Amino acid sequence: MAIQSSKTVSACLQWVIIPTGSHICMAEFFKTSVTWVVDFHYEGRPRRWFKAFGPHDDPFQQMTDTLKDLYGDRAKLASVRKATDEEELQYLRGEEPKNSYCPTGR
Template sequence: MAFFRNSTTWVIDYRYEGRSRRWVKVFSAGLEPTSQVCEELRALHGDRATLVQVRVATAEEESQFLRGEGPRNVLCPTGRSAVGGNG
C-alpha cells in the first residue's frame, strides 16, 4: 500500500577524509536528491567529502532507519556521537 507515501528513504554513501560514511535520509517522493546531497556535503565538509553513491533504501534499510538503528559509521557534523553512542 505504498500509494499513500509522499516521501522516499535514500541511502547516501560518501567518503570523508578517505573514510567511508553513510547517511540515511528522507526526501519528497519523486525527487532525485543527488544534486541536493552534493551541495549539502560541500557546505558541511568542503573538499574533504566525496559522494560515492545515492540510492533508494531497501525495505530492510528503511525499517532500520525508522526504528532508529542508523548506520554505525555516521559522522555527525555537530561533533556529537551517533544515536546510541555507536558513532
C-alpha cells in the same frame, strides 16, 4: 494553528484548535517521501546517512550540494540510492549500523 468556535461542544469546551499550515505540509511530505541511502567519504573514511526526499527532489544533486556546503572538498559523494524495505525499517526503528567514530550514525 487556527482557533475555531464550536457550537456542538459542551459549555466548558468553547474552542476547538484546528491544525493548519506547516502541519499539513509536513504530513503530505511524510506520506510521499522516500528514504534514500547516501554513501560518501569524509576525509577518506566511509560514511552513510539515511535521508528522506520528496518525490520530485533530485537526491544526488541535493546531497552533492549539502556535502559541499558542510565539508567543502573533504567529502566525496560515492552513491545515492533508494533504501531497501529492510534498511528503511532498521532506520525508522533506530537499528541501522552506526559509524564507529560517530554514534549518531552521521
